[in-house]
Structures are given as structure tokens and as C-alpha cells.
Amino acid sequence: MHAAPAKPTLYVMKNADEVVSALASYVLHAQKEAVEKKGRFTVALSGGSLPKMLRGLIGVESVDWDKWQVYYADERAVPLDHPDSNHGLCEKELYSKVPIPKENIHPIDTTLLDDLEELSDAYEKALILQFASKDSARFPIFDLILLGMGPDGHTCSLFPGHELLAEEDRWVAYLEDSPKPPPKRITLTYPVINHALRVAFVATGAGKQEMLSKVLDQPELGLPCSRVRPTGGSVCWFVDEDAAALVRYERTEWEV
Numbered sequence: 001m002h003a004a005p006a007k008p009t010l011y012v013m014k015n016a017d018e019v020v021s022a023l024a025s026y027v028l029h030a031q032k033e034a035v036e037k038k039g040r041f042t043v044a045l046s047g048g049s050l051p052k053m054l055r056g057l058i059g060v061e062s063v064d065w066d067k068w069q070v071y072y073a074d075e076r077a078v079p080l081d082h083p084d085s086n087h088g089l090c091e092k093e094l095y096s097k098v099p100i101p102k103e104n105i106h107p108i109d110t111t112l113l114d115d116l117e118e119l120s121d122a123y124e125k126a127l128i129l130q131f132a133s134k135d136s137a138r139f140p141i142f143d144l145i146l147l148g149m150g151p152d153g154h155t156c157s158l159f160p161g162h163e164l165l166a167e168e169d170r171w172v173a174y175l176e177d178s179p180k181p182p183p184k185r186i187t188l189t190y191p192v193i194n195h196a197l198r199v200a201f202v203a204t205g206a207g208k209q210e211m212l213s214k215v216l217d218q219p220e221l222g223l224p225c226s227r228v229r230p231t232g233g234s235v236c237w238f239v240d241e242d243a244a245a246l247v248r249y250e251r252t253e254w255e256v
């Protein structure tokens, strides 16, 4: 029998700083559980506003950085030092400030930037190496996927109305028509996101109010963020009061 898709849990904090510390405890808990069970912690990070929100982990002794294996929930097809690179942003906001081994970070292969099919296939192969063969595991099971919510309700590089919302087979897909620049990107697909053990969204600020209410209060709209419903895992939202101002969805008290 298949597990039912998880219902989102909503944690609302007073402000962005409280989101940062709640998120740090949540990530640490996920890390501890994963390392105890498997000796490693597989994480997919987003770009945008997310990397900065991980600052609560910087300088924390109980983070086992050498056990982290970091991938990207989505990436832009640009060189790693380009201002649009999600990897570049994570480097600036996180990796440069913590002792994470370079070999545990898995960026895209920038020799393949001219051929997006090759680029996404190569990223899928990198996942296969980490998570066993594609034949033995239908989809990889990340310990944690950290996501943001764009102003149009997109997450990863899965945009409203885009054909990739219907992808059922590939682990990593590409697009050349992202409505948000840059147009060329690769992204994890829903089957991968919805097989993760934990998925956490982070959204702060009044600019996210309307979209957050649509995503949580009107899932029937089918916005990309609303389609994140892991089966066998959990999905939660870490937001601040500014972002949650219009949301009617039930809140859950955050317990450290």
C-alpha cells in the first residue's frame, strides 16, 4: 500500500532571525538522524534567498560537515562564479564560512553548459553514484531538500504552467525557457522532491504574503509549491509573521 502524500506543517516565527535559528535546529535534527542511521547526510539546496537563511549553522560545533553530501535543488546553466549561479551563492553565503569538504559539494559540470540535455543527464548520473543505480532505486531519497518560493509560486526551477510539472520519470530535467532569468536551467523533478524524507520551505518578508496564502490556502490552484507533497516523508514551511499575514492555514507551534 502507498503512503498518503504528506500535509504541510506550517511554522510561523516572529521574524527572519527566528526563522534562521528554528531552521538551524531543524537541519541539525535531520542531520543527526541521517548520520546515525546511514553515516551521511544527503541535502539538496536551493538558491535565491535560501543560502543566507542557513547562517544559523555557521560556527555550530554539532554540525558534522564532513558527513554532508550537498546537491542543488536547481541550478542555472552558467559558470560557477557567475552572479546567477546557485552554487556561487552557496559558496559565498555558506561554504566559505564552514569546514565542509569540497569533494562533498556537487555542482553542475560546467564543461556541458552548451548542451542542457547532457548537463542534466550528467547531474542525474552524479545522483545515481550517490544513491545507487537508477535500476535499484527508482528515485533517490534525499534526507533533506531545502526550497524557496518564488513570487509566482515556483520552486526549484518548476514554474507555473510549465510542462516540467508533469515530469514523472527523469530525476533531473532541463529547461531553456525559464520565465525568470536566466532562461537555461536544470532542476530536480517532483518524483525526486516527493521521495525525500524531509522537505522544508523557507519564506520571509511581506513580499511573499499573497503567494504564501495561495500556496497553502488554495492548493487546488496547483501552484508548483503546492505540489510538493512527499509520500513517506514530511514537508514543512518556516516563515515569518510578515510572510504569513494573509495565511489562514493551520499553524503548528515550533518546538526546539
Ligand SMILES: O=C1O[C@H](COP(=O)(O)O)[C@@H](O)[C@H](O)[C@H]1O
Binding pocket: 045, 046, 047, 048, 049, 050, 073, 074, 075, 086, 147, 148, 149, 150, 151, 154, 155, 156, 157, 180
Ligand atoms: O530562481 C530561483 O528562485 C527560487 C526562489 O527564490 P527566492 O529568492 O524567492 O527565494 C529559488 O528557490 C531557486 O533555487 C532559484 O533558482
